[in-house]
Amino acid sequence: MMVVTHTVMSVAFTSLAMGSAEPMPLLLAAIASQLPDVDTSKSVPGRLLFPISRYLETRFSHRSITHSFLATGLFGLVASPLMYVNVHLWQALVLGYFLGWFGDVFTKSGVTAFYPSSARLVIPGNPRLRLSTNSPAELFVLGVLVLVAVVSIAINSGGGIIRGFNQVLGMPSGAVEIVNNEGHQYLLNARINGIWRLTSSPVNSEQPFEVVKSLNPTDILIKDQQGNLYSAGVSEGSQIQASQVKIERVKSAQPTHQQFYLDQQPLEDALQGLPIQRTYVSGNLVMEDGESIQLLNSPQQFASIQLQGESLILESANPQQLTQLGDPVVTGSLIVRTIHVQQ
Amino acid sequence: MQIKRHRRTLKDGSEKVYTYLVSEDGQHRLSITDPANSSVSLTLYRKSEKKRIVAALQANSSLLVVGEAGIGKTVLGEAVAADLAELGFTVVQAKPLTAKQTLVDIALQLGVDTETLEGKAMTSAQLAIAIAGHLRDNVAFLICDDAQSYPLQFRVWLQKLTSQGQPMLLLATFPPARGIFLRLPRIELKPLGDKAIRQIMTRQAESLGIELSSGQLAQLQQRCGGNPMLAKRVVMEEYLGLDDVSPDHTQWIDGTPFLLASLMVLVITRFIGLGLNSTTLYIIGGILTVTVGIVRILFYSMPRKSNKLGQ
Numbered sequence: 064m065m066v067v068t069h070t071v072m073s074v075a076f077t078s079l080a081m082g083s084a085e086p087m088p089l090l091l092a093a094i095a096s097q098l099p100d101v102d103t104s105k106s107v108p109g110r111l112l113f114p115i116s117r118y119l120e121t122r123f124s125h126r127s128i129t130h131s132f133l134a135t136g137l138f139g140l141v142a143s144p145l146m147y148v149n150v151h152l153w154q155a156l157v158l159g160y161f162l163g164w165f166g167d168v169f170t171k172s173g174v175t176a177f178y179p180s181s182a183r184l185v186i187p188g189n190p191r192l193r194l195s196t197n198s199p200a201e202l203f204v205l206g207v208l209v210l211v212a213v214v215s216i217a218i219n220s221g222g223g224i225i226r227g228f229n230q231v232l233g234m235p236s237g238a239v240e241i242v243n244n245e246g247h248q249y250l251l252n253a254r255i256n257g258i259w260r261l262t263s264s265p266v267n268s269e270q271p272f273e274v275v276k277s278l279n280p281t282d283i284l285i286k287d288q289q290g291n292l293y294s295a296g297v298s299e300g301s302q303i304q305a306s307q308v309k310i311e312r313v314k315s316a317q318p319t320h321q322q323f324y325l326d327q328q329p330l331e332d333a334l335q336g337l338p339i340q341r342t343y344v345s346g347n348l349v350m351e352d353g354e355s356i357q358l359l360n361s362p363q364q365f366a367s368i369q370l371q372g373e374s375l376i377l378e379s380a381n382p383q384q385l386t387q388l389g390d391p392v393v394t395g396s397l398i399v400r401t402i403h404v405q406q
Numbered sequence: 407m408q409i410k411r412h413r414r415t416l417k418d419g420s421e422k423v424y425t426y427l428v429s430e431d432g433q434h435r436l437s438i439t440d441p442a443n444s445s446v447s448l449t450l451y452r453k454s455e456k457k458r459i460v461a462a463l464q465a466n467s468s469l470l471v472v473g474e475a476g477i478g479k480t481v482l483g484e485a486v487a488a489d490l491a492e493l494g495f496t497v498v499q500a501k502p503l504t505a506k507q508t509l510v511d512i513a514l515q516l517g518v519d520t521e522t523l524e525g526k527a528m529t530s531a532q533l534a535i536a537i538a539g540h541l542r543d544n545v546a547f548l549i550c551d552d553a554q555s556y557p558l559q560f561r562v563w564l565q566k567l568t569s570q571g572q573p574m575l576l577l578a579t580f581p582p583a584r585g586i587f588l589r590l591p592r593i594e595l596k597p598l599g600d601k602a603i604r605q606i607m608t609r610q611a612e613s614l615g616i617e618l619s620s621g622q623l624a625q626l627q628q629r630c631g632g633n634p635m636l637a638k639r640v641v642m643e644e645y646l647g648l649d650d651v652s653p654d655h656t657q658w659i660d661g662t663p664f665l666l667a668s669l670m671v672l673v674i675t676r677f678i679g680l681g682l683n684s685t686t687l688y689i690i691g692g693i694l695t696v697t698v699g700i701v702r703i704l705f706y707s708m709p710r711k712s713n714k715l716g717q
Binding site (some may be wrong): 185 | 597599621627629630652683684686689710712
């Protein structure tokens with residue numbers, strides 16, 4: 064196989080196998096893929112390491128000893144100090160060397176993969192279906208390999224195959240996975256295809272909602288431009304029945320948490336000094352005797368504040384909404400989550 | 407270097423003496439009487455096999471040597487014949503012709519009369535009896551090259567000879583596992599090593615008058631598979647400037663099943679997705695399963711390797 068075919072093949076499959084698009088491992092794999100061809104003095108590594116290639120080609124046939132599992136093992140052994148620096152680099156080196164000779168298994172003459180056995184490994188068995196170097200068939204294979212390499216690097220730099228799938232398919236469960244994986248690093252937006260459960264009218268898929276958090280394995284909590292919360296997903300209680308949810312990153316962000324304990328204190332005590340934007344209060348509070356609150360929850364929106372007997376159950380409630388409760392005296396604990404967006 | 411003489415009886419009854427030099431280790435012979443055309447000038451890489459065969463024949467045991475075409479059976483047979491003749495034994499070398507012709511040939515080499523007392527030419531049956539009778543009373547070794555090409559009649563007669571204790575050496579290329587081939591103890595000739603093949607190729611290049619660098623030799627050696635005949639042939643193809651055709655050696659391992667098996671391992675992703683409750687992984691695993699299925703169908707629909715050249 065030609066030098067370029069070896070290089071592209073090793074980059075493509077190393078990228079696929081390691082699930083990475085980092086330049087350093089791929090570069091090392093590309094370099095290592097040239098090394099098996101040191102057994103002939105006409106190749107690039109053969110010319111660079113002339114004494115070694117001259118020694119090898121007077122004793123062994125082409126594509127024999129350096130194109131074998133034995134040689135791969137020895138190479139891994141020699142390169143093993145690299146394991147202590149960075150395991151990924153060592154893996155990329157060994158994988159690159161292996162792919163450097165494995166490509167030659169598909170050529171007419173094969174390689175002695177199981178050296179010291181002199182039998183030559185070939186795929187497929189019919190020699191007419193194998194490649195000759197520099198033939199049009201090899202160019203076609205090269206084209207396919209370039210495609211594989213490009214796709215693999217694109218997918219891996221986009222966050223990996225699973226994220227890529229979730230992006231394309233837009234399954235609600237996949238969206239939850241993305242939110243869980245990336246919610247602590249980024250501010251996320253969601254574009255939703257679905258219907259409003261109460262009115263059965265379609266959701267505008269062009270307009271992005273801001274993602275607050277994931278509620279359960281199939282639903283997310285989202286916020287529209289006006290600050291209203293909705294739950295979107297496939298479970299029965301969600302306000303939006305979503306068939307597709309596509310997540311996109313907006314900016315880098317960092318959430319912070321604060322925990323408050325209130326013991327027969329007014330609710331305002333916890334709410335003082337909290338930032339207004341993107342602050343979500345959750346928790347269970349028990350109201351003191353004699354307190355009563357009227358809640359007006361719109362059925363169209365997510366019920367952030369729920370009343371159950373004497374308990375107030377808060378889920379991602381806005382501090383402004385809480386001030387409207389009238390400052391009851393409560394006992395309980397609260398978790399305040401604030402998302403700080405980097406400008 | 408030692409000097410040895412080899413006495414050979416020709417068909418017309420005359421004797422010819424070949425004189426040649428033998429190297430210390432017995433591997434190289436150079437004919438002094440007729441260096442250019444001598445068939446006795448050869449380099450033998452299978453010394454241990456030759457010694458074993460000579461010892462076995464002297465111990466009255468017969469042997470079968472099998473191997474692929476061009477692996478060096480005839481050369482080995484010639485070396486054994488030379489060694490035995492040197493020790494003073496009578497050696498008969500048979501060739502695969504019709505049964506009658508082969509019998510006549512053997513009779514002439516042994517000095518058995520091919521005509522009846524009345525002066526008519528003997529029939530095959532009569533020749534067979536006469537030769538068998540002669541071999542019973544006289545010590546002679548029978549070497550049959552290309553034994554797979556002998557007619558059945560002849561092979562049956564050889565079987566009868568072995569039952570009367572006649573030591574013989576049969577050399578055959580992939581004979582059927584029947585009759586005499588099954589009865590005789592067998593040596594299978596393995597492919598030669600890198601060094602031997604390299605020497606054969608170098609010598610062939612010298613005799614053709616071309617210079618091949620070690621790089622070119624390494625390139626050509628890929629196609630030999632340890633077969634001396636192919637080693638000479640690829641050098642000849644290089645000399646004639648022919649394209650590289652499909653290699654003819656038999657030292658292959660087909661890796662297609664292993665490749666497909668390792669691809670199928672990827673299907674485990676589906677079950678991992680099922681276990682982790684990740685629909686996405688399940689879908690990816692499902693797509694991999696279908697892809698592997700398609701690859702399998704395509705691979706197995708490809709035409710198999712043909713036994714015929716050029717197909």
